[in-house]
Amino acid sequence: MLLLFLLAAASAQTTSTITGLIRDSAGGAVAGVKVTARHVDTGLARSATSGEDGRFVLPVMPVGAYELRAEMAGFRPVVHRGIRLTVGETAAVPFTLEVGALEQELTVVGEAPLVNTQSSELSYLVSENAIGDLPLNGRNYTDLALLQPGVVAYPHRDGGSAVAHGLGMSINGQDPRSNVYLLDGTPQNDFTNGPAGSAAGTVLGMETIREFRVEVNNYSAEFGRNSGGQINALTKSGSNQLHGSLYEFHRNDNLDARNFFDPSKKPDFKRNQFGGVIGGPVRRERSFFFFGYEALRDRLGRTISTLTPDLDARRGSLPDGAVTVNTNVRPYLDEFPLPNGPGIGGGLASYIFGFNQRLTQDYVQGRFDHNFGPGTQFFGRYTLDDADQQLPTDYPQFPRAFVSRNQFVTAELRHTFSPQALNTLRVSFSRTRLHQDVQASTSRPLPPFTPGRTLMGDIDIGGLPRFGPQSSVNLSLIQNVYGVEEGLVL
Numbered sequence: 336m337l338l339l340f341l342l343a344a345a346s347a348q349t350t351s352t353i354t355g356l357i358r359d360s361a362g363g364a365v366a367g368v369k370v371t372a373r374h375v376d377t378g379l380a381r382s383a384t385s386g387e388d389g390r391f392v393l394p395v396m397p398v399g400a401y402e403l404r405a406e407m408a409g410f411r412p413v414v415h416r417g418i419r420l421t422v423g424e425t426a427a428v429p430f431t432l433e434v435g436a437l438e439q440e441l442t443v444v445g446e447a448p449l450v451n452t453q454s455s456e457l458s459y460l461v462s463e464n465a466i467g468d469l470p471l472n473g474r475n476y477t478d479l480a481l482l483q484p485g486v487v488a489y490p491h492r493d494g495g496s497a498v499a500h501g502l503g504m505s506i507n508g509q510d511p512r513s514n515v516y517l518l519d520g521t522p523q524n525d526f527t528n529g530p531a532g533s534a535a536g537t538v539l540g541m542e543t544i545r546e547f548r549v550e551v552n553n554y555s556a557e558f559g560r561n562s563g564g565q566i567n568a569l570t571k572s573g574s575n576q577l578h579g580s581l582y583e584f585h586r587n588d589n590l591d592a593r594n595f596f597d598p599s600k601k602p603d604f605k606r607n608q609f610g611g612v613i614g615g616p617v618r619r620e621r622s623f624f625f626f627g628y629e630a631l632r633d634r635l636g637r638t639i640s641t642l643t644p645d646l647d648a649r650r651g652s653l654p655d656g657a658v659t660v661n662t663n664v665r666p667y668l669d670e671f672p673l674p675n676g677p678g679i680g681g682g683l684a685s686y687i688f689g690f691n692q693r694l695t696q697d698y699v700q701g702r703f704d705h706n707f708g709p710g711t712q713f714f715g716r717y718t719l720d721d722a723d724q725q726l727p728t729d730y731p732q733f734p735r736a737f738v739s740r741n742q743f744v745t746a747e748l749r750h751t752f753s754p755q756a757l758n759t760l761r762v763s764f765s766r767t768r769l770h771q772d773v774q775a776s777t778s779r780p781l782p783p784f785t786p787g788r789t790l791m792g793d794i795d796i797g798g799l800p801r802f803g804p805q806s807s808v809n810l811s812l813i814q815n816v817y818g819v820e821e822g823l824v825l
Contacts (some may be wrong), residue, residue, distance in 0.1 A: 350398065354393070358389060375402060414442045422460075422546055457551050474537075477530065480566060518743055528561070575615075575619050576615065579614065582610060583609035608630070639727050641800055645674055647682065649671075654680070692727065699719045709751075724737045734776070768814075790804050
């Protein structure tokens, strides 16, 4: 029985375990008691029998609300209601049997203890209620991990960088890129081992996430790959009841004040985040579906303040003396925008321009669950996250687009051969694609610094921001991760 309990942890990324000790009214262990767990939402039922020490184990159980029934000839049946399993949890549910007839059923209403006494890991659960009830600006569900002890945000250097596109967090003081982000057991990390996210810098799909657990220390062996925290999210599935929701959140600039650096007219700002989910039965007690869609549309006017050569510097008149501007350099110097603000000395003046920053993101997720019978369950899920963000640089001629397309697929089959023999097979695929497009929208074609290149290079002058396209130019990075996991418990 101990072997069964330890090996069942191999499926803890998407399931849970129910265990317990059965005693009689005198405190003695009772062997041979049949314990049946029934999943309230789907009707799935699994059974186990207590051993000589009175213990029973029901591993690899889907998360959710359960009703447990213990029965044996000569004793009154006992039913526990209100048992709610969470991802990666081992719930201990004790039973005390009293002598009596089978018709004299005893019902106990209550939840399993909140203190984990069955395993040694230190972890924190962000429950379905917390995800649904707590206000969250931007609706990035990974932000809720910051509510847990030892988890702090780690801001990236640039929200539009190809290596900074999600919520960075340090768990127990470790490097923010040492964490692992899992969705139904499928890794979401990109090629830099960065956090789950997109070009929008966020993770959508909050309405499709059932719950997630933050494993911070001493977690078991199935959580590998990195030494940091493990953020293990579980998606929602359908049930016997048809249910769904629609939502939209809108923000604009109607009540905003003009920024000090803005021109006389404040920039426009409009943000819409909308979507919906629906789930229910395809065939009651057998097949279930769940589908979710979420979109983000953000239009933000920004005022960019930078520096440019003043009129004297363009003529070659510098504070340290006059210089001759080479004819080969003149086209590049003339491309610097004319100053529209005060001079700051040293041949420099301020330049202010407006930029309409645009963000578009679409998130789609579908899941299908099927119960072949009490001993065999299957689920498959597909997730698509597309995002495109238009960002400024220090000069208006060189805007850039940061694009991402993430896809995650998981299929899992669980089969129970007997109370002592279980098998879990999970196949997964993860594709993260990051792409950056840069432009050089100069007023006239300028020769590139390197023959064969399509864009001019960068110009660095002391005291001025870099003039030219983003140095990483057109960058495209794709990572494909295939996974096959199988756990056999004997």
